[in-house]
Amino acid sequence: MEVIRPDVACNDNRTDFIANPFDYTLFQRRWQEIQQCKQRFLYNNEDPRTFSCLSPEVAASWLRSRENNIDPFTTKIGHNVPKDKLDAILEENSLLISTTKTLINAFKHLLKISGYILSLHSANGTILYLEGDANEISYFKSINAVVGAIWNEETSGTLAHGLSMILKCPVQLMGPENYCIALEDNISSAAPIMDEKCDLIGTLVLVQALGERPWEKDLKNLQSHTLGWVASLAVAIENHLKLKEKNHRLLVMNNTMETILACIDTGIIAVDCENKIIKVNQEAALILNPNGGKVEGRYIKDFVDDRVMQVLTSQKPVNYLEATIRNCKKERHCVFSIQFIPGQLEKRIEGAIIRVNLSEKINNLVNVRTGAVAKYHFDDIIGNSACLKHAKDLARKFADAGENILLIGESGTGKELFAQAIHNQYRPEGPFVALNCSAIPRNLIESELFGYEGGTFTGAERNGRPGKIELAHKGTLFLDEIGDMPIETQATLLRVLEDKRVMRLGGRKYIPVDFRVIAATNKNLYQMVQENQFRLDLYFRLAVLKLEIPPLCQRREDIMLLCQHFIEYYCKKTGHVLPTITPAARKIILEYEWPGNVRQLENAMIYAVNMSQDGLIDVQHLPNEVVRGTTLKSTGICSIAGVTSLEEAEKIVIQNAMASTGNNIPQAAKLLGLGKSTLYRKLKQYKLDCST
Numbered sequence: 001m002e003v004i005r006p007d008v009a010c011n012d013n014r015t016d017f018i019a020n021p022f023d024y025t026l027f028q029r030r031w032q033e034i035q036q037c038k039q040r041f042l043y044n045n046e047d048p049r050t051f052s053c054l055s056p057e058v059a060a061s062w063l064r065s066r067e068n069n070i071d072p073f074t075t076k077i078g079h080n081v082p083k084d085k086l087d088a089i090l091e092e093n094s095l096l097i098s099t100t101k102t103l104i105n106a107f108k109h110l111l112k113i114s115g116y117i118l119s120l121h122s123a124n125g126t127i128l129y130l131e132g133d134a135n136e137i138s139y140f141k142s143i144n145a146v147v148g149a150i151w152n153e154e155t156s157g158t159l160a161h162g163l164s165m166i167l168k169c170p171v172q173l174m175g176p177e178n179y180c181i182a183l184e185d186n187i188s189s190a191a192p193i194m195d196e197k198c199d200l201i202g203t204l205v206l207v208q209a210l211g212e213r214p215w216e217k218d219l220k221n222l223q224s225h226t227l228g229w230v231a232s233l234a235v236a237i238e239n240h241l242k243l244k245e246k247n248h249r250l251l252v253m254n255n256t257m258e259t260i261l262a263c264i265d266t267g268i269i270a271v272d273c274e275n276k277i278i279k280v281n282q283e284a285a286l287i288l289n290p291n292g293g294k295v296e297g298r299y300i301k302d303f304v305d306d307r308v309m310q311v312l313t314s315q316k317p318v319n320y321l322e323a324t325i326r327n328c329k330k331e332r333h334c335v336f337s338i339q340f341i342p343g344q345l346e347k348r349i350e351g352a353i354i355r356v357n358l359s360e361k362i363n364n365l366v367n368v369r370t371g372a373v374a375k376y377h378f379d380d381i382i383g384n385s386a387c388l389k390h391a392k393d394l395a396r397k398f399a400d401a402g403e404n405i406l407l408i409g410e411s412g413t414g415k416e417l418f419a420q421a422i423h424n425q426y427r428p429e430g431p432f433v434a435l436n437c438s439a440i441p442r443n444l445i446e447s448e449l450f451g452y453e454g455g456t457f458t459g460a461e462r463n464g465r466p467g468k469i470e471l472a473h474k475g476t477l478f479l480d481e482i483g484d485m486p487i488e489t490q491a492t493l494l495r496v497l498e499d500k501r502v503m504r505l506g507g508r509k510y511i512p513v514d515f516r517v518i519a520a521t522n523k524n525l526y527q528m529v530q531e532n533q534f535r536l537d538l539y540f541r542l543a544v545l546k547l548e549i550p551p552l553c554q555r556r557e558d559i560m561l562l563c564q565h566f567i568e569y570y571c572k573k574t575g576h577v578l579p580t581i582t583p584a585a586r587k588i589i590l591e592y593e594w595p596g597n598v599r600q601l602e603n604a605m606i607y608a609v610n611m612s613q614d615g616l617i618d619v620q621h622l623p624n625e626v627v628r629g630t631t632l633k634s635t636g637i638c639s640i641a642g643v644t645s646l647e648e649a650e651k652i653v654i655q656n657a658m659a660s661t662g663n664n665i666p667q668a669a670k671l672l673g674l675g676k677s678t679l680y681r682k683l684k685q686y687k688l689d690c691s692t
């Protein structure tokens, strides 16, 4: 037996096997010796391990074959796979078969004319494929060497490929070394085929059929290097399979990457070291060329401005860079992040990955995250009074006109509510960005409104920030308390409104903007113009359409509707039981002036729900200022102030409180904000009868 033992299992260098020069005399002697030993083993039952001409592996295999009851004289070697299972086995091994066929193709002709047969076996020894001399194949058929026959040591006794499967190395057997007599007239060289994990996936056998006395006739053909050849072929098959497996894995990886890229809604651009675009995802393709033209293969400089090119040239990564993308003669503002791909050699850069987002998209995200969305619609504006209905009708008309609007009304009348409803009718998809000019320090209004570039002033964000105007692009900018806007800011705002473009503080580039202004004020803006506190030109720009929101005192019929609305809304939100308003409380609510308008009414109802008892909102559950205000008003005390003494006024107020609570001293005391004992003392002092 010849064996090529791998130094290291699965070492790809097995092919460096060097065959010994073939000595025919030696060969003949060995052949005959082995033949004699075989007979002593078969007929005299001698132990083959004592035969010096036999390798220990073959001797052990012969013994195992006998233990497995293999008939050495059989002419039908091995078992056959059931017919209905054969297709599945061939399918399972199709890659191995096709790879072997591809590699064998070049030698096929040689095999056919030189009397060789090549057989491919699966991991359990099943014959998968046979190729070679037609005569030999037909002899092979007669001893059951057909596709689907299971030939391994357990089914067929000692065989070259059976041993190579066990030893996991190439093995060559000389005729009589095979256990079955029917296989004695050949020399077979077998090599295992392993996968990447060194698991056996098949064996390859090259068989040369010989005559009865091969050293006389066939020795000329006998090739001593067949074992080396078959071993090399097996390695070639292994490598081919590994390559195919790697290719398959690469393909899967590539498809996975493509899918990941397609799922990312940020533009991803990969450029090579010459800044040529090598790969883009769908989002980047859309940003670079919305018309759908090919961008891969083009240079990135055709699309981006100098700022991006400077970063690419400097090879210093950046996480945030605002720059523009040009396409179809249009400029689009974008936010970039650029990272470089290191090469294998130190300091060599192979290319870069550019992440890009349209600023517009980021702004929308910011707006959604910061709550810059309008939630109210016209249906959310409660009220049936004629004046409110009129204001709503007018607002609906104004909404569609698309012009700037000035909302005039006292604090808390619902100006922002109207602004949101107008926005939602006109540009529901766009952002609704609000800025309260009185709530921001005067020196910060400009940066809030126009934004700033990085490094413009101390304390500013490093990368700069877009202003409310930029954020309101394609939407509405709601400027509350516009009367409080500093006069110098008014001039800049006017320019933005006229030019429809904005320049950030410290910036050098104009950014085109498209937004509608809805301004609101509770001041007399026109009078401010006359007093030079507000710019006339800006006033006319903003007050293209003017809308007055009536105060609550002018629409008393809406009061109870609003009360009910706020109580229901609050109870639903907090899980309170819905209370009922008593007639006494209702009277107070209706008579009160509500200087804080709807906002004050809303707060009063929240207070009342929290104070309510036994499912009722009574007088004592209303805020003190509401009760006191109503009581004073209903006594007419405001109008007679100055003509009556303090004691007189106090007496009237107490009388009134007693009357409105049905002479309930604890309630009246609470209503008046007095302790019970104080109220008793005062009742006594003014000789008021608490029993009636």
Ligand SMILES: Nc1ncnc2c1ncn2[C@@H]1O[C@H](COP(=O)(O)OP(=O)(O)OP(=O)(O)O)[C@@H](O)[C@H]1O
Residues within 6 Å of the ligand: 380, 381, 382, 383, 409, 410, 411, 412, 413, 414, 415, 416, 417, 418, 480, 520, 522, 598, 599, 602
């Ligand atoms: N007609 C209405 N229907 C329902 N809720 C209203 C109505 N009017 C005002 N509100 C509510 O009253 C509160 C104050 O409204 P809003 O903020 O719109 O008033 P405003 O006039 O803008 O106030 P300010 O001038 O103080 O900013 C909000 O909670 C709003 O929802």
